Amino acid sequence: MLKLRLNSEKRAILFFLILISNFIFSNDVKAQNKGKISTVVIDAGHGGKDPGAVGKKAKEKDITLSVAKMTGDYIKQHCPDVKVIYTRSNDTFVSLLRRAQIANEKNADLFISIHCNANASTQPCGVETFVMGEHRNVANLEVAKLENAAIMYEENAQEDYNNFNPNSTEAYIMLNFFQSEYKNASLTFAEHIQNQLVNRVGRKDRGVQQAGFLVLYKTAMPSVLVEIGFLSNPAEENFLNSKDGQTYIASALFRAFRDYKNAYEKENVTEGPAYENNNSNKIVDANKVIYKVQIESRSKKVDNPSQHYKGLNAIDFYEHNGQYKYTAGAFESKKEADEYCKDIKTKGYASAFVVAFKNGIRL
Ligand SMILES: [Zn+2]
Structure with a gap:
């Protein structure tokens, strides 16, 4: 036993x-x-x-x-x-x-x-x-x-x-x-x-x-x-x-x-550069400028962004002066972003404009 x-x-x-x-x-x-x-x-x-x-x-x-x-x-x-x-x-x-x-x-x-x-x-x-x-x-x-x-x-x-x-x-x-x-x-x-x-x-x-x-x-x-x-x-x-x-x-x-x-x-947003310096490919990525189309600025966050901005792609936002700025699309070329912006304007966002980001920070 x-x-x-x-x-x-x-x-x-x-x-x-x-x-x-x-x-x-x-x-x-x-x-x-x-x-x-x-x-x-x-x-x-x-x-x-x-x-x-x-x-x-x-x-x-x-x-x-x-x-x-x-x-x-x-x-x-x-x-x-x-x-x-x-x-x-x-x-x-x-x-x-x-x-x-x-x-x-x-x-x-x-x-x-x-x-x-x-x-x-x-x-x-x-x-x-x-x-x-x-x-x-x-x-x-x-x-x-x-x-x-x-x-x-x-x-x-x-x-x-x-x-x-x-x-x-x-x-x-x-x-x-x-x-x-x-x-x-x-x-x-x-x-x-x-x-x-x-x-x-x-x-x-x-x-x-x-x-x-x-x-x-x-x-x-x-x-x-x-x-x-x-x-x-x-x-x-x-x-x-x-x-x-x-x-x-x-x-x-x-x-x-x-x-x-x-x-x-x-909660896990990293301050400063979005990428760690441990991979050369990523450093290149971090220095790339990304163009997005800003659709609107709000005092409150949108509950369900993909639903709210139905029909738009890659919805994202950044905070500035207590405002939530919503963006759509993400492009490496400004030309593509400009074209997408034109398209978005026809969808009811007349004041949309292109913004550039580097390391997740707006330029
Ligand atoms: Zn089971």
Whole structure:
């Protein structure tokens, strides 16, 4: 008995050390895109031989894929400066480890894993967003067990997860040691998601939660796992299985992303030169003059710039004397900017004019 316990403890410690070393290793790569959210990885839960939760009509893997793609489309459409990467874009099986690896390899700034919940009872409903952390109640642990059970479909699970048993409560004790340096950012992103799903889409609020998810613990960036509703609840299954429902959820996820991005980038604006002097190509970029078309000046920030200035490209703003000056377009040649300016004037912005920037500062 004692021997057995020691063994499992040793194994747990080994697992913990591997976990920590992977984590430290993956941190170096990060620092590069400081200040900008330029790559997001969208992870559609399950897929292929793993259907995930199965309702009366719908399978989790189909709903997550559809919502993931719609969310990515919205981001591409409204945030053209962001690269959207999917861990899967069709009905294929991808291991949990591989999903995290994709995010790390692509040096992503944000990771969002989309899932549907299920319960033995048809009663529970609502949305909850998880970050990696210590579960505070049995219900949260059960969600993690359910999602982590996906590794049962994996061929190298024993090796890849160091004999982690997704059904054993003890296994989660080691995961609880995990402290991500991105935890606060993950919590912030999770709050944005809950806020959108609850206040804008009217879903029942189950809150921001924490538990040990294998798909989250190896990602080296702020990461969340959102449970967009219960397939075991008939009304919610109908909603999630409908085009409208999926559109509402995806647009909420997009707005949460946009709000997080805007807040993050505002907070991380670097003073002085926009680029660090560690790469010769970037120094050239930093010295380049960029021409934009100023469309208007406002005392208050626009809530949803891409919506507000619909039909215009690359909306941006800079602050000057307490005013928010909105610009469209970004060109290396003044001639192109002049042409775009003419075009914009015909769209109702008669006083538009071209402004030049260097190092993000208006000349
Ligand atoms: Zn799932």
